[in-house]
Amino acid sequence: MEKIKTDRFISFEGIDYSGKTTQIDLLKSFLEGRGFNVFVIREPGGTAISEKIRQLLLDKKNFKMYERAELFLYSAARVQLVVEKIIPMLKKDFFVIADRYVDSTTAYQGYGRRIDLKVIKQINKAATFDIMPNITFYLEIKPGRAYERRNDSAKQTDRLEAAGLEFYKRVFNGYKKISQKNKSFYVLDAEQSVETIHKQILNIITPKIMD
Numbered sequence: 053m054e055k056i057k058t059d060r061f062i063s064f065e066g067i068d069y070s071g072k073t074t075q076i077d078l079l080k081s082f083l084e085g086r087g088f089n090v091f092v093i094r095e096p097g098g099t100a101i102s103e104k105i106r107q108l109l110l111d112k113k114n115f116k117m118y119e120r121a122e123l124f125l126y127s128a129a130r131v132q133l134v135v136e137k138i139i140p141m142l143k144k145d146f147f148v149i150a151d152r153y154v155d156s157t158t159a160y161q162g163y164g165r166r167i168d169l170k171v172i173k174q175i176n177k178a179a180t181f182d183i184m185p186n187i188t189f190y191l192e193i194k195p196g197r198a199y200e201r202r203n204d205s206a207k208q209t210d211r212l213e214a215a216g217l218e219f220y221k222r223v224f225n226g227y228k229k230i231s232q233k234n235k236s237f238y239v240l241d242a243e244q245s246v247e248t249i250h251k252q253i254l255n256i257i258t259p260k261i262m263d
């Protein structure tokens with residue numbers, strides 16, 4: 053595959069309710085205000101095939117789904133997203149902002165579900181054709197604190213409760229391990245105010261987009 057420029061590819065990571073979507077919306081507005089084109093992708097989903105896979109993954113009737121089947125489905129959805137959206141948008145010089153990407157697979161399926169990390173690494177590489185974000189913003193918050201942020205509609209689906217606090221603690225520790233290995237991974241304290249976090253993101257992004 054030809055070389056793709058990924059300097060405008062940004063991903064956001066963090067456990068559920070850490071504030072990813074809130075910060076992505078603010079960053080999108082900021083970049084658009086500066087005249088850039090921005091394309092936001094949310095995983096799993098974003099293409100016709102990926103949305104069908106999303107339905108399979110979220111369907112509560114599929115509780116028998118084996119961990120590796122889940123891993124392959126997330127990754128299959130990602131293949132479509134990379135080929136149909138991420139690569140074409142980067143080629144058009146858009147900023148592509150991913151609401152979760154490969155680090156979510158490592159944190160949730162690897163550390164959370166305990167699938168062999170070597171397997172995860174290979175599948176992540178294969179599913180993305182090695183198209184990796186230039187910057188990853190990780191919104192760090194302890195699972196117990198994120199839990200307190202749920203609103204009433206979230207409580208009905210109760211993702212945190214369904215998977216269990218122990219699972220989320222493993223995911224949290226997984227993200228910690230990832231942050232120690234990856235220098236393009238910026239850890240932000242997600243318990244600060246929305247505005248403070250947004251400013252920290254701009255401080256990191258601005259020098260990188262000036263050139």
Ligand SMILES: Nc1ncnc2c1ncn2[C@@H]1O[C@H](COP(=O)(O)OP(=O)(O)OP(=O)(O)O)[C@@H](O)[C@H]1O
Pocket residue numbers: 066067068069070071072073074075201203242243244245246249
């Ligand atoms: N810095 C913050 N301080 C306090 N509350 C926040 C902060 N950022 C976001 N929130 C609130 O926390 C909740 C979750 O935020 P948001 O939907 O942005 O998280 P998310 O990481 O996208 O979650 P999900 O993984 O469920 O998509 C929302 O009610 C949001 O208003």
Ligand SMILES: [Mg+2]
Pocket residue numbers: 072073074151
């Ligand atoms: Mg969100």
